[in-house]
Amino acid sequence: GQQVMQIPQYQHVQEGEDFTTYCNSSTTLSNIQWYKQRPGGHPVFLIQLVKSGEVKKQKRLTFQFGEAKKNSSLHITATQTTDVGTYFCAAYTGNQFYFGTGTSLTVIP
């Protein structure tokens, strides 16, 4: 089955520092999505990447899809306490999206 590895599993940063989470697959992906889950909440869709090498930005968040479409990254510039949560990547398998293990981000004020 589809294997999507996410690193790191946990990340603690000081408020104002940058943060990056990586998603890696052993197979070529048709597309990839990113979700954010706040503590005690449910996952919320952030973005979908489809094209090789695609880069999309949402304010302080930058999403990138690798040239080979086997990896993706989410970078947050100057983290804020509102960025706290778990970030999941999800890879489309043909029927449904397979979710990565997630990266839990803690922001220290």
Added chain:
Amino acid sequence: GAGVSQSPSNKVTEKGKDVELRCDPISGHTALYWYRQSLGQGLEFLIYFQGNSAPDKSGLPSDRFSAERTGGSVSTLTIQRTQQEDSAVYLCASSLWANYGYTFGSGTRLTVV
């Protein structure tokens, strides 16, 4: 409705009892998904519906789990003879079509005692 609605939000049941979890997706969303999330863990895929049919049931953990969807809308996930390892948050999501962003419900927190 405006979002995906799940009920009940919390369910405590005794081991061995059956439970039914309900999901009311966004109107017009053809695809519906059930995932399970244990405390501090990732999302485990259970089943996917396209319309009323379930092309992918591969994630159902055992034959105690079943799901149906009627009228291309509401879905019910049934767990028979619940076990303590069934305790988790059961999340439902819907999307316009299969290869599109999901909207998740708030989940049902199931506790088997």
